[in-house]
Amino acid sequence: MSLPSSLSHRERALLALAALLSVAAVFGPAVPTPALGSAPFADGRPWGALPNAMDVLSNLPFAVVGIWGLRWLHWLGRAHDAQQDAEPLPFDALDCAWMFFAGLILTALGSAFYHLQPDPTRLAADRAGMAVAFAGLVGVAVCERVSARAGWPAAWVALAGGLLAAAICHRSGNALPWALVQFGGLALVLALALARPVPGAIGLRLGRVVFFYALAKLFELADPAILEATQQLVSGHSLKHLTAALAALPVLHALQAMGRQTLRHNSGAAPLTA
Structure with missing residues (x-):
């Protein structure tokens, strides 16, 4: 078999991590899902007929950034097509970015749906949307720091793993696979943030993504304390x-920088209206 010898060291390490997480998810001890209880979140205040209003409405930034990112990706494609003798775009990273921003919109919908009336079924829908966004982010990060060819497969593997983990957690109550997807993926992005970008990288500041995501988790842990x-x-x-939505801004900023560079090399491109 010649395939293994054609893989780079980073690609081999990525495969090893995916295999390790898969083995841990299958053979690791079951971790029970914490009971939701009657009041799973500190702020249950309604706004008119809208229950849990702040936890529902605070999902809007996910949708805003997701729509904004998709508009930029659409404009970037049109600007590139209008340019004669244009340099090839990093389509692997951009495909993963499409998945990421679409996932943000699904996250907004799923999370709002869940927080309207928290229950296990709605939680599974919430996690499914998160899995799409997270898979897209993993794909972009892999394109940036491992190789372009590995990004799209990594995104689909992460998506399949995330959706399967959410389903397992819902059906059996075993939260271990979902914890491995969430925290194992975060560890991967953190490790990639410490690595050098590969040639052709779009310039994503992965460290900023990790910072905002970690800050969001701290806010989550201090839910009632912050309300008080x-x-x-x-x-x-x-x-x-709100803070988790900010973690998407470095991806958007990298696309905007790419768009400005496209304009500088193409005065006849479509106007910047995204």
Whole structure:
């Protein structure tokens, strides 16, 4: 077999990590899903007929950034097509970015649906949307720091793993596969943030993505404490949604920088209206 010898060291390490997480998910001990309880989040205040209003409405930034990113990707493709003798775009990374921003919209919908009336079925829908966004992010990160050819397969493997983990957690109550997807994927992105970008990288600041995501998790853990500290103004869980949406901005910024570079090399490109 000549395939293994054609893989780079980083690609081999990526395959090894995927295999390790898969083995841990299959053979690891079952971790029970914490019971939702009657009040799973600190802020259950309604706004008119809208229950849990802040935790529902704080998902809007996911949709805003997702739509904004998809518009930029659409414009970038049109600007490239209008340019004669244009340099090839990093289509592998851009395909993963399409998945990422579409996943943000699905995350907004799934999370809002869940927080309207938290229950296990709605939680599974919430996690399914998150799995799409997370898979796209993993794909972009792999394109940036491992290789372009590995990004799209990595995104689809992460997507399949995330959706399967969410289904297992819902059907059996075993939260281990979902924890491995979430925290194993975060560890992968953190490790890639410490690696040098590969040639053709779009310039994504992965360290900023990790920072905002980690900050969002801290807000989540301090949900009731933050609500009390802010005198019932905002809860930690609502801040979690807002901060997690900020983690998408470095991806958007990298696309905008690419778009400005496209304009500089093509004065006849479509106007920047995204």
